[in-house]
Amino acid sequence: MLIQTEAITKTYELGAAQVQALRGVTLAIGGGEYVAVMGPSGSGKSTLMHILGCLDTPTSGRYMLHDQEVSGLAGQGLARVRNKEIGFVFQNFNLLPRIDLVANVSLPLLYRGSVARADRRRKAVEVLDKLGLGNRLEHKPNELSGGERQRAAIARALVNDPSIVLADEPTGNLDSKTGREIMDILDRLSAEGKTVVIVTHDASVAAHARRVLHFEDGIVAREDRR
Amino acid sequence: MNLAESFAAGMQDMAGNRGRAIITTVGIVLGVASVVTVLSLMHGGQAQTLAYFEELGGLRELRITNSRSDRVFMTAAERASERLTYRDAQAILEECPSVLTVDPEIVRFLQVSYGDETFQMKVLGTTRHYPYADDMPVAVGRFLTDQDCENYANVVLMGPTYREDLFGSEDPIGRIITIEGIPFTVVGLMEKKEFYFRGGGGPGDRNVLEWFNLSHYIPITTMIKRFTVSDELGGLEIAARTVEDVAKLEEEVRTVLRRRHGVEDFEIDSKQEGVQEQAEQQRFFNIVFWAVAFVSLFVGGVVIANIMLSSVTERVREIGVRKALGASGRDVFVHFLVEALAVTSIGGAVGLLVGLGMTAAVDRFLGMPTALAPSIPLIAFMTSVAVGLIFGLFPALRAARLDPVEALRYE
Numbered sequence: 020m021l022i023q024t025e026a027i028t029k030t031y032e033l034g035a036a037q038v039q040a041l042r043g044v045t046l047a048i049g050g051g052e053y054v055a056v057m058g059p060s061g062s063g064k065s066t067l068m069h070i071l072g073c074l075d076t077p078t079s080g081r082y083m084l085h086d087q088e089v090s091g092l093a094g095q096g097l098a099r100v101r102n103k104e105i106g107f108v109f110q111n112f113n114l115l116p117r118i119d120l121v122a123n124v125s126l127p128l129l130y131r132g133s134v135a136r137a138d139r140r141r142k143a144v145e146v147l148d149k150l151g152l153g154n155r156l157e158h159k160p161n162e163l164s165g166g167e168r169q170r171a172a173i174a175r176a177l178v179n180d181p182s183i184v185l186a187d188e189p190t191g192n193l194d195s196k197t198g199r200e201i202m203d204i205l206d207r208l209s210a211e212g213k214t215v216v217i218v219t220h221d222a223s224v225a226a227h228a229r230r231v232l233h234f235e236d237g238i239v240a241r242e243d244r245r
Numbered sequence: 246m247n248l249a250e251s252f253a254a255g256m257q258d259m260a261g262n263r264g265r266a267i268i269t270t271v272g273i274v275l276g277v278a279s280v281v282t283v284l285s286l287m288h289g290g291q292a293q294t295l296a297y298f299e300e301l302g303g304l305r306e307l308r309i310t311n312s313r314s315d316r317v318f319m320t321a322a323e324r325a326s327e328r329l330t331y332r333d334a335q336a337i338l339e340e341c342p343s344v345l346t347v348d349p350e351i352v353r354f355l356q357v358s359y360g361d362e363t364f365q366m367k368v369l370g371t372t373r374h375y376p377y378a379d380d381m382p383v384a385v386g387r388f389l390t391d392q393d394c395e396n397y398a399n400v401v402l403m404g405p406t407y408r409e410d411l412f413g414s415e416d417p418i419g420r421i422i423t424i425e426g427i428p429f430t431v432v433g434l435m436e437k438k439e440f441y442f443r444g445g446g447g448p449g450d451r452n453v454l455e456w457f458n459l460s461h462y463i464p465i466t467t468m469i470k471r472f473t474v475s476d477e478l479g480g481l482e483i484a485a486r487t488v489e490d491v492a493k494l495e496e497e498v499r500t501v502l503r504r505r506h507g508v509e510d511f512e513i514d515s516k517q518e519g520v521q522e523q524a525e526q527q528r529f530f531n532i533v534f535w536a537v538a539f540v541s542l543f544v545g546g547v548v549i550a551n552i553m554l555s556s557v558t559e560r561v562r563e564i565g566v567r568k569a570l571g572a573s574g575r576d577v578f579v580h581f582l583v584e585a586l587a588v589t590s591i592g593g594a595v596g597l598l599v600g601l602g603m604t605a606a607v608d609r610f611l612g613m614p615t616a617l618a619p620s621i622p623l624i625a626f627m628t629s630v631a632v633g634l635i636f637g638l639f640p641a642l643r644a645a646r647l648d649p650v651e652a653l654r655y656e
Contacts, residue, residue, distance in 0.1 A: 074569060074649045095573045102571020113566045113653070130571035175570070 022048040027080035040066040042237035053209040055225035058234030106176030110188035114160040166197035272548030273592030281600025283534040289614035294523040309481040326506040331476035343494035346374040370468025386433030393464040402433040402462040546636035553640035565652025578645035585637025593629025
C-alpha cells in the first residue's frame with residue numbers, strides 16, 4: 020500500500036484552548052489512485068494534507084508511506100521524504116518570484132542533491148515542455164498568466180518524479196476555463212498512473228476523482244467511489 | 246544539497262534582489278574601509294619610527310655618556326673619577342668580548358677659516374668607526390682612517406652646510422683650511438642628511454638631522470693633542486657584534502667602567518629603548534584607531550543583521566515553499582548564511598577599495614604617514630567574512646527553524 024494511516028490525530032494549541040483538527044483518521048490509498056478530499060473549511064482536510072505531505076507530523080497515530088513509518092521522522096528525514104515522494108501543487112502557485120521558470124522547476128532537483136547542474140536544467144526544461152511552457156523558460160512568474168503559473172507549479176511538482184501529487188485547491192485562484200485546463204492535466208497524470216490527491220471544497224473538482232473522502236469535524240464522515 | 250549548491254542558490258537570490266543587497270553592503274563597506282584606513286595609519290606610524298631609528302644608526306649600538314650631575318652634590322668618589330676618557334674607549338675595545346667597534350667622540354666649537362672667511366663650527370673628534378658613517382656616506386673624498394688617528398693627522402671632513410660659504414663651487418678636496426690657526430687638509434665632504442617627521446606642521450617642518458650637516462670631523466687623537474686639555478670624551482658609541490649581544494655588551498661595559506671610575510657616573514642607552522618607547526606611544530594610538538574601526542564594523546554588522554532579519558520575515562512564504570520542495574533546515578540555514586556572506590564579501594571588496602582611497606586622502610590632505618601592508622586585503626576579507634558569519638547567524642537560524650506549515654500559511 021502506498022499510503023496508510025492509522026488513527027491519526029492532530030491537536031493544536033491556540034493559546035489556552037486546544038483545537039482538535041484531526042480526531043482519528045484511518046485510511047489507505049493505493050498506488051495510481053485518484054482521490055479527492057472534500058469538506059468545508061475547518062473540517063481538517065488541510066491538516067490531513069500537511070501530514071500526508073510530511074510538512075507536519077501527527078499528534079498520535081501512525082502514517083506509513085511505502086510501508087515505511089514516516090510519522091516518527093524529524094526535520095531532515097521529513098525533508099527528504101517531501102523531496103522524493105511528494106509533489107505539491109498549491110492554490111496560489113507559490114512560485115518564487117525572483118527567479119525564472121527553469122530555476123523554479125529545478126528547485127526540487129537542487130534540494131535532492133547529486134544532480135548535476137546541466138541535468139537539472141535538462142530535466143526542468145523537459146517537464147516544462149511537456150506542460151506546454153517550452154516557450155516560457157526564461158520568464159519570471161509575474162510575466163505569466165494564472166494558468167501558466169499553475170502549469171509551472173505542476174511541472175515543479177513532477178520534476179522529481181514523486182510517488183504522490185498533492186494538490187491543495189489547485190483551481191481556487193483560476194477562472195473556470197483555466198481551472199478546467201488544470202484539471203485536464205491532473206486527469207492526464209492520473210491516467211498515466213500517477214497517484215493524485217486533491218484537497219478541495221469544490222464538488223466539480225472533486226468529481227474528477229475516482230474516490231472522494233468527505234471530511235467533517237476531523238474525521239472521514241463518508242466515502243464515495245466511482 | 247551540498248555547500249556549493251547552497252552557495253549557488255544564495256547567490257542566485259542576491260542577484261534577484263539587488264536593491265536590498267546594495268543597502269546591506271553599504272554598512273559593511275564603511276566598516277571594512279575604516280579597518281583598512283586604520284591599518285594603513287598604524288603601519289605608517291611604525292614604518293616612520295623604524296625609519297627614523299635606522300637613519301640614526303643601527304640597533305646594535307649603545308651610547309655611553311657622562312651622567313649629568315651638579316658638582317656641588319658630587320660625592321668624593323665622583324669627583325675623583327676622570328669621567329669618560331679616550332683610555333676608557335680603548336679599555337672597552339680590549340676587555341669586552343661582545344664589542345665590535347668603539348667610537349669615542351669629543352665635540353668642540355672651534356674657529357674654522359678659509360681665506361677671509363671664518364666661522365665658529367662644531368668639530369667632532371672621532372675615528373673611522375663613527376657609527377653614522379655607513380648611513381651618511383662621504384659625498385666626495387674619503388672618511389677618517391686608522392692611520393689618521395695613529396699619525397695625529399691634520400685632516401678634516403666637512404659637513405655639507407658650510408661648504409658653499411667657504412668654497413662656493415670650487416672642489417674642496419685637497420684644500421687647506423685652518424682650525425684655530427692650525428692648517429688641516431680637507432680629505433672629504435659628507436653627504437647631506439635629511440629626515441623630516443611628517444605632520445609636524447607642513448612647510449615649517451625642520452630637518453631633525455640637520456646637526457649632522459653642520460659638523461666637521463677630525464681624528465680624535467688630533468683633537469686631543471691639539472684642542473683639549475684632557476682626553477675626556479663627550480660621548481662614546483659602541484656597537485655589539487650582533488643585535489642579540491647588545492644586552493650582554495651593556496653589562497660588560499658597565500663592569501669595565503665601574504672598575505675604572507670607581508663609581509657609576511655614566512649612562513648607557515640603547516636605541517632599542519627608543520624604539521620601544523616609540524612603540525608604546527604608537528600602541529596608544531593603535532588602540533584608539535582599532536576602537537573606531539571596531540565601532541564602524543559593529544554598526545555595519547548590526548545593519549546586516551537587521552536587514553537579514555527583515556528579509557527573513559519578508560520571505561517567510563518563500564522559506565515555506567523551499568521546505569515543501571524538500572529543503573531541510575540545514576539547507577535554509579546555509580542559504581541565508583551564504584547570502585549574508587555574499588553581501589559582506591562584496592562589501593568587503595568595495596570597502597577595501599574605499600579604504601585605499603581614504604588612506605590616500607589621509608596621507609595627502611592630513612599629512613599623516615600611511616603605509617600599505619601586504620596583509621591588508623587578507624585582513625579586509627577575513628573581517629568581512631567574520632562579520633557576515635556573526636551577524637548572519639541569527640537570521641539564518643531563524644529562517645532554518647521556521648515551521649513549514651506556518652510559513653506556507655503566512656500572508
